[in-house]
Amino acid sequence: MTETGLPASIEAAWGVQRPARGPKRALSLARIVTAAVVVADAEGLDGLSMSRVAAELGTSAMSLYRYVSAKDELLTLMSDAVFGDAAEVTPGADWRTALTELAWGCIRGYRAHPWTVRIPISGPPVTPNQLRWLEAGLAALAPTPLTAAEKMSTLLMLSGLARNDATLAHDIGATGDMMPNYAKALRHLLPQAEFPHLFAMLDTDVMTQDDHPDVEFAWSLDRFLDGLAALITAKSQ
Amino acid sequence: MTETGLPASIEAAWGVQRPARGPKRALSLARIVTAAVVVADAEGLDGLSMSRVAAELGTSAMSLYRYVSAKDELLTLMSDAVFGDAAEVTPGADWRTALTELAWGCIRGYRAHPWTVRIPISGPPVTPNQLRWLEAGLAALAPTPLTAAEKMSTLLMLSGLARNDATLAHDIGATGDMMPNYAKALRHLLPQAEFPHLFAMLDTDVMTQDDHPDVEFAWSLDRFLDGLAALITAKSQ
DNA sequence: GCACTTCTGTTTACGTTATACGCAGCTGTA
């Protein structure tokens, strides 16, 4: 904790240096975070232990605590690192295409590093890439007649939409191979009288045959943006 | 694992009995789950250990493994227990009010037991209350011209919306007391030149003064339902 | 009524985890 009330590692991520006394530092926060991302990519979030990350860097687990005061902080920084290029928007785009690009930027990060969704959100956004994404979203919404609160709600919902899609793709899709079994299990277990619509759904190939996940997210995103567009045009009159 | 390929505890939740040999069972799955919910309510998900749940019931930790083969299964059942009354819809309601009620049913569960959002989704829905909720949603959407895939996408998005709202309310709202500090911290840390819109947002009271969370969710929900209504009327011609 | 089987709760133990503590040495400043 420092003057800002934020953990020192977060400040370090923003480039705040600490007084340089003592021996040269053997590691850096950036190296630790990238090593942790490598481990998580290879072995998942369950395989990510401080020892494992330290082994990747050739040091001991406790050395990392010189840079990060708890594992949660490392997770927060890992989560931020994943969204390095999620905030890039083609300049001059209207709000709808800009928001679409921002949403797909999130999806890109989630698809590349699916473990990200398992990291608990530990508070309001404070890391550089997260705030860059927020800034880009606010810039895109600046010309619209939405109130400040509505802009924030819009962006919170947008990122939540992406996170939700990634969660489903990761956790349900992981067991996607047993989807045929899934339908069979439901048919055995459910009392058909109480679940008529669900039984009808099992007969279609919707449950077993998964669409390309991008199609599903694009659909959800378009529903939301349609609703938002309706509000914007209504307020523009 | 049994014939359905599902864990025995899940089948037990559906009322499948096992052959009754050996001593009388001292506990029941339902008692274990409710005890675990009590513990999680009191001490959060981090404070929920098998020993802690067992202590709540006056037995030892290993006893629980006669009913649940892993902690994850217990978590799944806890998550299901929270949504006991989320699937209740006033009969005869049109699709929009029915979906609204279903969404608020989720929110009710999340608000009462915020730790639910931290439980990872371990697969497609298989527990009774989750499937009841799904069935109610499919029933509400039955009169609409949406395709089967679109109905599923709609309900997946609806539950994701609620989950997202709960996640934000829980993780960000937990640190809500330090929200004034948050704005101050950002002002200190961010380079203003790169974050003009965010700085402007900090001057409003949107970041610090949090609305009643229900307002925010209602807004998000209405945006989505507006977009869905547009699609439905377009398809109805 | 009795052996056998099956299921019960419990005990013990193991492997991992995050991380608190303490030490020895390096380095920038006075």
Added chain:
DNA sequence: TACAGCTGCGTATAACGTAAACAGAAGTGC
């Protein structure tokens, strides 16, 4: 040059989930 403070590192600790083995209880078949 002295020293204060920070460095990396090894060790130690407490808690966790759960595998394996065990003694006893309750049904089943003869």
